[in-house]
Each structure stands twice: as C-alpha cells, then as structure tokens.
C-alpha cells in the first residue's frame with residue numbers, strides 16, 4: 001500500500017477510533033507513559049511538542065508538569081483526536097495546551113522552537129518513521145531532547161493477531177508497518193540516524209488488564225487502528241472478526257472473564 005493511502009487509512013481510522021480510545025486504553029498504557037515521562041524529565045517552563053497526541057493521555061499530564069510558564073503543542077493526523085484534546089482543554093480551562101492537526105512527517109513548526117519533542121505510541125502508524133524522527137529533532141533546540149515510546153516485538157504483544165484477522169477481510173493490510181519500530185535496536189537506530197546523541201533505550205514487559213471481553217474488543221477493535229476497516233464489515237463478518245480475535249487471546253482469559261494480555265513497549269530518548 002502506498003504511503004499516501006496508508007496515511008488516509010490512519011487518519012480516518014483514528015477519527016473513527018477517537019470516541020473509544022481514551023477509556024479503552026488509558027489504564028493499559030499507563031506503565032508505558034510512566035516510562036516516557038521518566039525519560040522526558042519535564043520541568044516547569046518547558047516548551048513541549050507532541051507528535052500523535054491522540055485524545056491527550058500524555059498531553060495534559062505534560063502540560064501540568066511544565067506549568068507554570070511551559071506549554072504543549074499537541075499534534076495529530078486525525079482531526080477528531082486534536083478536536084478531543086482542544087475540547088478537553090477548553091472545558092477544563094487549561095490554557096497551556098494548543099492543538100494542531102498535522103502529520104508526523106511534516107510538522108509545521110519553526111526549527112529549534114521547542115525544548116522537548118514527545119511521541120507516545122504513534123510512530124508505529126507513520127509510513128516514514130525516519131522522517132518523523134527527523135522532524136521531531138528539527139523542532140527541538142540544541143541541547144533539548146526527543147523521547148518516543150512504541151509497542152515492542154510482535155511475539156510479545158498478545159493482542160497482535162487482530163491485524164491478520166482483520167486483514168483477511170480487506171483488500172490490503174491495515175497497518176503493515178506496525179511492528180517495524182519495536183524490533184531490537186530499531187527505534188534507537190532511527191533516532192541515531194536522525195542525528196540524536198546520548199541515546200537511552202528501555203524495553204518493558206507489561207500485562208494489560210481488561211475487565212471483560214467487551215472492554216477488550218472495544219479497545220482493540222473499536223478504539224484502535226483497525227477501527228475504520230471494521231466499520232465497513234457486514235454484521236456477519238464483524239461477528240466473525242470478534243470471535244476470531246477472542247479465540248486468539250483465549251490463553252489470556254482468566255476464570256472471572258477478565259483478560260490479562262501481555263504487551264511490550266520500547267522507549268528511547270536522545271539529545272539534539
């Protein structure tokens with residue numbers, strides 16, 4: 001699939017996922033976000049650029065930490081995502097968060113205009129990851145830092161069969177590059193190629209808890225990158241996908257009907 005089509009699939013897929021994403025993933029991604037914050041070492045006054053902000057799971061946490069005096073520009077390819085962040089900022093009277101719809105590979109920001117660039121769990125969806133990392137680096141002043149977290153290796157992510165299960169019903173793969181950034185050394189090498197130095201990498205294994213099958217299906221199918229693809233399915237195909245996916249994670253089902261699904265994350269930071 002060409003890069004332009006891939007971006008469209010992602011943009012409108014995440015527009016569709018937006019209403020389910022925040023509640024579906026907030027607790028499950030918390031350990032990965034904690035690591036990103038540890039690496040980011042945010043301080044009051046910092047100007048932060050965020051790539052692929054989603055519904056703002058790290059945006060508002062970052063904004064609170066850099067106050068007073070600091071701010072966050074939250075960017076995302078999906079307009080429904082930046083709109084959700086803008087709505088929340090307005091409703092809560094949070095003045096140091098601004099939003100802009102833009103793709104990771106073409107950040108419309110001045111060179112060296114931020115102290116820190118962050119991206120949590122967004123780079124797996126970007127066709128040209130190297131360009132996205134170079135853009136994050138370009139936006140940060142000398143001495144500032146870039147920090148990114150991605151999902152790890154496919155074999156360590158228990159929910160990963162959702163891709164082949166959905167792909168079996170569509171013309172081309174929904175997210176062919178997903179696990180490209182999570183392999184050994186991959187994100188670190190990308191950061192190095194983007195010209196960052198003093199690199200630190202960590203790989204963490206977590207267990208993602210879902211209360212029941214419904215919350216797992218809502219997060220992975222309705223609140224994830226396959227959200228647009230499945231919208232077009234007939235009721236019958238949709239039901240088949242749900243049932244195939246639940247079979248693929250049956251080993252992680254507990255006696256009380258909840259799920260404990262393994263997940264792996266990689267976080268890397270580098271200095272400009």
Ligand SMILES: C[S@@+](CC[C@H](N)C(=O)[O-])C[C@H]1O[C@@H](n2cnc3c(N)ncnc32)[C@H](O)[C@@H]1O
Pocket residue numbers: 007010011014015029051052053054055056057058075076077078081102103104105119120121122125126127
């Ligand atoms: C899993 S969500 C992560 C959201 C948030 N950073 C978090 O950690 O909760 C992935 C986000 O990447 C965005 N995305 C996908 N492709 C993108 C691209 N090429 N440029 C910018 N954002 C993109 C999606 O719209 C979605 O909001």
